[in-house]
């Protein structure tokens with residue numbers, strides 16, 4: 224298991240470089256000169272030229288990327304063009320809120336998706352299954368932000384119109400869990416639908432396996448057969464989906480946070496786009512991308528925990544790096 | 552010996568599919584005494600596995616249904632038992648080993664997990680005690696104890712089948728149903744596994760239904776034989792009278808289609824024709840289109856069973872008084 228984790232961590236390095244390169248290239252190709260944005264419209268050509276020199280914008284692309292990457296490794300994600308505050312610090316203030324929102328959305332998605340998915344597979348073609356599949360279809364097709372606006376309309380506007388108070392706050396982050404509820408539900412719905420579908424089809428596949436028949440032949444309760452023997456196997460593909468969805472949720476948080484005026488890093492980036500603060504956009508997107516890669520790393524490790532075949536594959540494998548082998 | 556352990560009367564198991572109803576088991580009778588071994592022989596699709604699943608009450612539903620009949624085990628009709636009561640019997644009093652050992656163990660649990668699970672379930676012992684018994688069982692099937700910590704994918708096919716045998720026998724069942732336990736294995740391994748089974752059967756003094764295609768294996772292990780064809784048991788006899796006096800034309804055909812090492816003639820006489828489509832069985836005797844001795848009456852109704860001797864019965868018009876050539 225240690226080998227497996229170490230190996231995953233080593234794979235993480237090229238992933239980070241790749242992600243940085245992509246984000247940097249996109250921002251590099253984006254029209255708009257950071258020096259101009261920083262100085263404002265009134266700046267003269269000489270001033271701009273001096274600023275470009277100062278910001279190192281006249282250096283070749285790869286040199287710029289190298290120095291940016293070197294900064295990132297040291298925790299310097301650049302500075303805002305408007306406030307000159309470090310991007311990393313600004314992100315770190317807001318990211319926990321985004322994480323909390325994404326985690327709450329994911330929790331909703333996982334609980335609903337897996338529970339309903341399992342029930343759906345056990346009662347395939349029943350009325351409940353049909354309803355669940357309908358929900359999945361709607362959940363996947365309806366865009367997040369529309370669902371968010373509907374949630375605000377129903378829970379905040381109509382509800383307070385009818386009963387004189389709002390059930391869940393529709394914006395801000397002052398009411399703790401309660402203010403988290405609507406955005407998390409909004410964010411989690413489509414992921415719940417995807418997790419549900421994946422769980423259902425994976426369970427249907429697993430329930431047909433011979434080892435499930437063996438489990439039944441032992442005289443185990445159906446509940447044990449389903450949750451102990453089938454679900455653990457069925458979760459292997461579901462974990463992949465959950466990991467990917469988490470990244471999607473971090474991205475989706477950008478919309479959801481805007482719709483709900485939620486003080487997270489997503490809304491921060493959207494505001495930066497509006498004010499053309501390229502450095503914040505670049506640093507912020509890179510930050511989210513790294514966070515996403517890191518979550519994928521955790522998912523990979525989780526595979527090893529669930530599936531012994533992956534674990535032992537690494538146990539059996541010998542490192543072919545001599546100095547590492549001697550250490551063991 | 553001499554006590555009836557299991558008696559099956561008129562058991563019918565049908566699969567209801569889109570192409571029509573498959574009468575996989577269509578009114579069979581058989582009985583086994585304590586400690587006895589019954590060979591259940593027939594071509595692929597004859598309904599052998601379905602019979603076994605019927606006894607275990609594990610027929611996949613849908614599409615399968617036990618339509619009719621009685622399964623009397625230790626004097627009680629199992630068909631009237633509640634699901635809960637059936638669970639107490641399965642894996643405890645009646646155990647089953649399945650056709651394909653490669654896929655019959657759960658890949659995400661260790662061998663010990665899967666073995667102790669059934670012991671804890673039926674014997675109401677703690678984990679420590681269960682582990683001790685699991686180790687004993689592994690020793691009995693010839694697997695080194697320390698390998699119990701491993702996962703199924705680390706075992707060969709023969710060893711997996713041994714593990715499955717250990718699981719099936721862990722609670723000392725009165726009846727073991729072994730569904731072609733060696734078909735999926737290499738020839739050399741087949742002999743080893745059969746040896747283990749023979750040995751344990753003696754040790755545990757249990758009765759066994761051995762499902763097989765192989766009359767050679769039958770002659771080695773079984774005391775009684777049931778010959779099955781298209782959902783019917785066409786001949787049921789003790790080993791000796793079946794081998795000295797095979798009576799149903801289908802049984803005769805089976806014997807003619809195995810090579811006899813003592814004769815020089817290398818030419819075999821396989822049974823002519825193919826097994827009929829399960830949804831379109833011929834009227835009358837299901838074997839009539841392939842039968843060398845077919846008579847007009849064979850195309851009317853399925854023949855009543857005739858007793859040739861107290862331990863030998865056959866369902867064929869040849870032996871009906873006043874119809875067949877050799878009036879018995």
Ligand SMILES: Nc1ncnc2c1ncn2[C@@H]1O[C@H](COP(=O)(O)OP(=O)(O)OP(=O)(O)O)[C@@H](O)[C@H]1O
Nearest residue numbers: 566568573575594595596597598599600601614829
């Ligand atoms: N789940 C199912 N749905 C529909 N038909 C089935 C199903 N399982 C078995 N059958 C049909 O029932 C008949 C008997 O099948 P069964 O598996 O009992 O045969 P078998 O004697 O065990 O054959 P084999 O030697 O190949 O194992 C076959 O015609 C088969 O096609």
Ligand SMILES: [Mg+2]
Nearest residue numbers: 599600601650
């Ligand atoms: Mg079979």
